[in-house]
Amino acid sequence: MKITSLAFKRIQGGYNMGVFRTKTQKKKKSVRQILQGAFLSEYFILYLTIVCFVCVIPFVPKIITRSNLLNVMSNLWPLLVVAVGQTFVLLLGGIDLSQVSIIGVTSVLGTVLMSNSFNEDIFASTPLWGWLIGPEGGPMADSAAAIPVCILAMLLIGTLIGIFNGFFVAQYKMPPFMVTLVTQMFYLNFAIFLTQSRNVMGLPDGFKQLGKGYIGGIIPYAAILALLITMIGYFILDRLVLGKWIYATGANETASLVSGVPTKKVTVFCYAFSGFCAAAGSAIYSARLNMGRPTLGEDLTMDIVGAAVLGGTSLLGGKGKVCLWNLP
Amino acid sequence: MEFTIMDNLSLVSIPKKARTKLQIVDHSSVTDSTKGMVNTLKIKCPPIEKNPAKSMSGGNQQKVVIGKWLLAEPELLIVDEPTRGIDVGAKYEVYSIINQLASDGKGIWVISSELEELMGICDRIIVMGNGEIKGELKKDEFDKEAIMKAAFHQEQKEGE
Numbered sequence: 001m002k003i004t005s006l007a008f009k010r011i012q013g014g015y016n017m018g019v020f021r022t023k024t025q026k027k028k029k030s031v032r033q034i035l036q037g038a039f040l041s042e043y044f045i046l047y048l049t050i051v052c053f054v055c056v057i058p059f060v061p062k063i064i065t066r067s068n069l070l071n072v073m074s075n076l077w078p079l080l081v082v083a084v085g086q087t088f089v090l091l092l093g094g095i096d097l098s099q100v101s102i103i104g105v106t107s108v109l110g111t112v113l114m115s116n117s118f119n120e121d122i123f124a125s126t127p128l129w130g131w132l133i134g135p136e137g138g139p140m141a142d143s144a145a146a147i148p149v150c151i152l153a154m155l156l157i158g159t160l161i162g163i164f165n166g167f168f169v170a171q172y173k174m175p176p177f178m179v180t181l182v183t184q185m186f187y188l189n190f191a192i193f194l195t196q197s198r199n200v201m202g203l204p205d206g207f208k209q210l211g212k213g214y215i216g217g218i219i220p221y222a223a224i225l226a227l228l229i230t231m232i233g234y235f236i237l238d239r240l241v242l243g244k245w246i247y248a249t250g251a252n253e254t255a256s257l258v259s260g261v262p263t264k265k266v267t268v269f270c271y272a273f274s275g276f277c278a279a280a281g282s283a284i285y286s287a288r289l290n291m292g293r294p295t296l297g298e299d300l301t302m303d304i305v306g307a308a309v310l311g312g313t314s315l316l317g318g319k320g321k322v323c324l325w326n327l328p
Numbered sequence: 329m330e331f332t333i334m335d336n337l338s339l340v341s342i343p344k345k346a347r348t349k350l351q352i353v354d355h356s357s358v359t360d361s362t363k364g365m366v367n368t369l370k371i372k373c374p375p376i377e378k379n380p381a382k383s384m385s386g387g388n389q390q391k392v393v394i395g396k397w398l399l400a401e402p403e404l405l406i407v408d409e410p411t412r413g414i415d416v417g418a419k420y421e422v423y424s425i426i427n428q429l430a431s432d433g434k435g436i437w438v439i440s441s442e443l444e445e446l447m448g449i450c451d452r453i454i455v456m457g458n459g460e461i462k463g464e465l466k467k468d469e470f471d472k473e474a475i476m477k478a479a480f481h482q483e484q485k486e487g488e
Contacts, residue, residue, distance in 0.1 A: 241353055248339055251331060259339045259396065 045310050070220070077226040078284040082300070083307040084233040084322055085277025088270040090305075090313045091237075091250045091320055094176030096271060098165055099304055101188035102158050102278040103285060103297030108191045110154035110283065111200040111292025113139060114146040114207065118200075126196045147206050154279045161187065162275020166268035191294035200292030211287030222284045229280055233322040236273075246270060250319075333376040333384070336392055337362040340400045365395040369425060387418020394425060404435040411445060423449055443472050455479050 038047055056063055082099055089096040118133050132139065143149075161183065168179045213221050237243040248256040249263045257263050278297075286292055313320025338358045366376060371391045373384050381389060390410070397405060410426070411419040426449055430436050440446050446453055447470045455463040455478040463478030465471075 239353055244335065244339065244353065248331070248335070256339070260400075261339065 043312075045312075074220055074222060074288070077220070077222040078281040078288070079300075079303060079307060080226045081229050081284065082278050082281035082297075082304050083311070084230050085274035085281075086304050086308045087233070087311070087313050087320060087322055088237075088246065088277075089176070089274045090308050090315060091246050092176075092267060092270050093250050093316055094169060094267075094270070095180065095305065095315070096162075096165065096274045096278075097177065097180040097301060098161065098183040098187060099274060099278040100297035100300050101184045101186075101191065102161050102275050103282040103300070104191040104294045105161070105187045105194075106154040106158050106279040106282040107286045107292045107296045108194050108200060108294050109157055109292075110150045111203055111286055112195070113153060114150040114204060115200050115202045115292070116204060117202040122198050123195070126194065126198065128194060146204055147210075150207075151283050154283055155276055156279075158275040158277075158279025158282070159272050160275070162272040162278075163268055165275070166271030169271065170264040170267035188295070188298065195292075195294055197294060201290075203286075203290055203292075207287050208290045209287075211284060211290065222288070225280065225284060229277060230322060233273075233277075237322055242266070242269070331381060333366075333371075333373055333379060333381050333392060334359070334362050336381045337365060337376070337396050337399065340396050361399055362395075365399055369395050369398075370421060371395065385415075385418070387414035387421070390414050390418065390422065391425070394422070398429075402434070404437060405429060406437040406439070408439040409441070410438065411440075411442070443475055446475075447472070 038044060053063070062068055082103070086096055086099060112128060112133060115133070118129075123129055123133065126133075165176075165180055165183055168174050169176045210221050210225075215221065215224070237246065245256070245261045245263075245266045246269075248259070248261055249266045253263055282296065285296055289296070308320075309315060311320070338361070362376060365371075366373065369391050371384075371388050373379065373388055373392075381392060384392070394407070394410070407426070410422050414422070423445075426436055426438070430451075438446065438450060450470075451467050453465045453470065453475065454461055455465070455475055457479040463475075465474060465478070
């Protein structure tokens with residue numbers, strides 16, 4: 001007993017010393033330590049980007065003009081939305097490759113529903129002709145509620161595809177890479193099949209505004225949507241019990257299961273949210289292009305996963321976060 | 329193991345402490361309850377908010393697991409080999425936690441293969457062998473030989 005209690009004391013002493021040491025370190029920070037801190041920080045990539053941006057300014061002054069900044073940012077808003085969804089799946093230790101084809105499918109289906117006119121020569125050969133679309137447009141054509149209803153439909157379709165992915169991953173323990181690769185190929189080709197590889201045009205003006213409009217001439221609608229979804233993601237991960245469960249499931253699924261975490265439901269939720277975000281991103285992408293395109297997100301896989309991983313999310317799961325205002 | 333001690337301690341009980349239908353985590357109550365649990369179980373650990381569970385010794389990790397379930401306020405606690413692989417001091421602590429709980433009127437179900445341990449903490453021992461219940465002993469009948477006999481009785485008969 002004596003020996004063990006002594007050992008405990010030693011351990012305690014060790015910890016106390018550790019705490020003490022870090023405290024003194026904080027008091028006198030040398031330049032080297034600051035640099036070290038910056039290099040080891042989670043936000044190192046962010047710092048590097050800012051430094052790079054500032055360094056380039058004297059050589060290419062155009063880079064800080066308003067139009068360039070707005071252009072760069074508007075390219076990034078939809079990517080941000082999709083990457084937030086990807087982060088959730090990566091936190092579980094999975095990966096969602098099907099996001100790119102969810103973008104394509106929802107883009108096609110959403111725009112088909114709200115389009116005002118179809119060129120008969122081009123669209124007569126598509127499987128949708130006759131029962132869903134005709135020369136005078138889709139079922140929601142010229143309706144006042146077209147835009148919100150169609151966007152809701154897009155989000156619903158995206159979520160359903162996500163639930164499908166999540167169900168197979170959670171229930172049958174299939175590797176997420178395979179499940180989502182298969183759904184990616186299937187839905188990508190399904191989207192192409194639906195319109196026979198044609199782009200859907202003739203969208204209502206209001207939809208175009210979503211992609212290109214500004215509030216007060218500065219803040220784009222897309223930015224508000226993107227920030228809203230990012231905030232939802234942050235809120236779920238940081239404030240809700242669900243967020244704790246997602247981290248726990250990602251770090252150690254068995255331990256979480258025996259601790260009463262409904263891991264299957266959590267998994268399905270993450271994939272569903274990923275699909276939801278992909279659909280939301282698709283709405284912004286389609287609005288920016290002002291058309292529905294089956295291959296809209298085809299080359300985005302690397303961008304999406306890359307964005308999430310560069311943002312500090314671990315591919316092994318359990319590490320990473322969505323943050324907005326808690327930057328140092 | 330990579331998670332902080334606080335996250336580990338609060339994982340089971342966190343839904344109970346959550347507010348409203350949306351299940352927002354009540355950070356202050358989680359902090360209070362986990363710190364209280366660390367004090368009552370005398371877990372020797374570095375500050376629980378920042379340090380991962382793997383920074384502790386095995387015995388203290390075991391106590392964290394017990395504390396995790398105690399925070400969920402169970403009526404019956406099932407512990408399977410509660411003292412396997414931990415040192416003597418921590419063993420003693422675990423026993424006193426179990427005794428404390430029992431005197432609070434909670435049911436404890438200890439599964440163990442260490443006879444001394446069972447004889448020390450149990451009120452009633454049910455002996456199992458070959459997947460069947462082989463015997464039941466009250467506190468005043470506890471005897472190493474009797475327990476072993478009950479466990480191996482069947483095989484002996486077959487052997488004869």
